[in-house]
Amino acid sequence: MxxxxxxxxxxxxxxxxxxxxxxxxxxxxxxxxxxxxxxxxxxxxxxxxxxxxxxxxxxxxxxxxxxxxxxxxxxxxxxxxxxxxxxxxxxxxxxxxxxxxxxxxxxxxxxxxxxxxxxxxxxxxxxxxxxxxxxxxxxxxxxxxxxxxxxxxxxxxxxxxxxxxxxxxxxxxxxxxxxxxxxxxxxxxxxxxxxxxxxxxxxxxxxxVSNRLPLRSIFILPGIRPILIIVLAWVLAHNILYTYISPYLAGTKLADRTDVVLLIFGIASVVGLWIIGVFIDRHLRLLVLISIAGFGLASIAMGVGSGQPSIILLAVIVWGLTFGGAATLLQTAIAQAGGNNADIAQSMLVTVWNLAIGGGGIIGAILLKQFGGISLPGSLVIIMLPALIIAWQAKKHAFHKENKSSIS
Known part of the structure; x- marks a missing residue:
């Protein structure tokens, strides 16, 4: 068929x-x-x-x-x-x-x-x-x-x-x-x-066949490695918080409202994706920087404001808004960097994404055991700060406005 x-x-x-x-x-x-x-x-x-x-x-x-x-x-x-x-x-x-x-x-x-x-x-x-x-x-x-x-x-x-x-x-x-x-x-x-x-x-x-590059050659294309490092850091940090959101909330006044918190996060994610869709073709790099920085600030707010439900909920909204379009931003960036070999570059992103998901579960469990659930959000800044620095510096090849010479 x-x-x-x-x-x-x-x-x-x-x-x-x-x-x-x-x-x-x-x-x-x-x-x-x-x-x-x-x-x-x-x-x-x-x-x-x-x-x-x-x-x-x-x-x-x-x-x-x-x-x-x-x-x-x-x-x-x-x-x-x-x-x-x-x-x-x-x-x-x-x-x-x-x-x-x-x-x-x-x-x-x-x-x-x-x-x-x-x-x-x-x-x-x-x-x-x-x-x-x-x-x-x-x-x-x-x-x-x-x-x-x-x-x-x-x-x-x-x-x-x-x-x-x-x-x-x-x-x-x-x-x-x-x-x-x-x-x-x-x-x-x-x-x-x-x-x-x-x-x-x-x-x-x-x-x-004439356009094919070996796997290693694609990996070392300008822009590919910075994007993959950002994928690893961003998704790792997100999954540490998302996977262990219940233990974190257990130490707050929202202990019994995990379902509500996740619903708010989900709705904010959809809104965030819509915003990304409107502006991504003109402001890819700016959106990446705002999203990474916004998630970092939301993590800090959830850490220092754990005693205030309103601060937590506002931070969750920012978290959802900034992560909802993360996949679109990162896939767009790596498709541009990969050019004719975009599908292979995307498969690298998928692999790193899944590694970050698994790593989030393992690292989150270690942090939870050693420092408790309340410490989880604040610790994410250590992961997100290098991602922000790399995104800021990788202007030329990793995050740029779509142009008509791009092939994907």
Whole structure:
């Protein structure tokens, strides 16, 4: 079925985009829906651990490994599989990832064997690693140069929506209606997305052999390494705070309102992404600097103002506003720096992002044990300050305004 899908030449799509001021909303939202499904697939087990553990007859720590193996799948697959599929046409590759979600989420919903469920979760992560490596480049190829950042923001809107609405709603419904029904519903949504992609998403050629650079050469391209260091620091700091937000709030007057705090964070993230989408094509570097500095200041406020709920909530809003567009900012920057090799550069970002997620859990646990939950926000400044300095200094190659010579 994939081989028979109708394709659209890159030159025709580029010409059409160049003469049309309107964004291809339907196609970009298909990419956003793919991200939405990806984040839900990754995050839902964390909110349903008691139900999953009881149903599979295992302990909650063992159930928690369903999240771990997913992350491992993404981590080990992103760079090698993105490299191996560089020459593949884009829509068939995207469909292969989406079909992977359909199959493995269905297996997860039906499996009564823990090992089989782990295997399904691992391969779901593999599909996610490839998908995240190609989404940014796909979105950028659908629009003219002046709209690449805005297109990225639309294609990435599924991530904050999943975290702000999808995960809480899915957790609530899974608790009351059964976790298997939620994963089955994800499969139905994925089947709908397959039809949507075939209907509305244009196809593009893969990377030409003549344009290919070795992996090491891409890594040392100007701008790539500073961006990856910023990704590591920013996502590490965010996940230390996000993962252990409950222990932090336990020492404040918001101890019983973790759900409200996370909802506020999620809503602020969506608003932050919208703001990024409006200004990113003209002010990429400024937005990166403001976002990093804003998150650092919010962390300080949560540390010194832990006795004042109003200060905490205001800081959480700033945190959400500054992190909501982080993925869009960083993916846009690394796509510009990667040029013709943007997809491989994106796969490096995906790998570092997942390393930072895992590192956030480990480092956060150490800080929590040694210094307590209240100390977590203030300690993040040590991580964010070097990121701010690197972003400030990396003006020439890492963060610059989109120009018509950029190829992605």
């Amino acid at each position: 994939i081989a028979k899908t109708r394709t659209t030449s890159p030159s025709r799509c580029s010409t059409r985009a160049a003469y049309s001021p309107r964004l291809p909303i339907a196609g970009l939202l298909a990419l956003a829906m793919a991200g939405f499904i990806c984040i839900l697939t990754e995050s839902l087990p964390a909110g349903l651990l008691p139900q999953i553990a009881q149903d599979l007859g295992i302990t909650e720590p063992l159930a928690g490994q369903l999240v771990t193996v997913y992350a491992i799948g993404s981590l080990v697959a992103a760079i090698p599989l993105t490299t191996a599929t560089r020459e593949w046409r884009r829509r068939p590759l995207l469909l292969l990832c989406i079909i992977g979600f359909l199959i493995f989420n269905t297996v997860t919903a039906l499996s009564t064997v823990y090992i089989l469920t782990l295997v399904a979760r691992f391969f779901s992560g593999v599909a996610a690693g490839v998908l995240w490596g190609m989404t940014a480049g796909y979105a950028r190829r659908m629009v003219p140069h002046s709209q690449k950042g805005r297109a990225m923001a639309i294609a990435m809107v599924g991530t904050p929506l999943a975290l702000a609405l999808g995960v809480p709603i899915g957790t609530f419904l899974g608790t009351h209606m059964g976790w298997r029904l939620i994963f089955g519903s994800l499969s139905v949504l994925t089947a709908f997305l397959i039809v949507w992609i075939l209907w509305k998403l244009p196809d593009y050629e893969g990377e030409q």
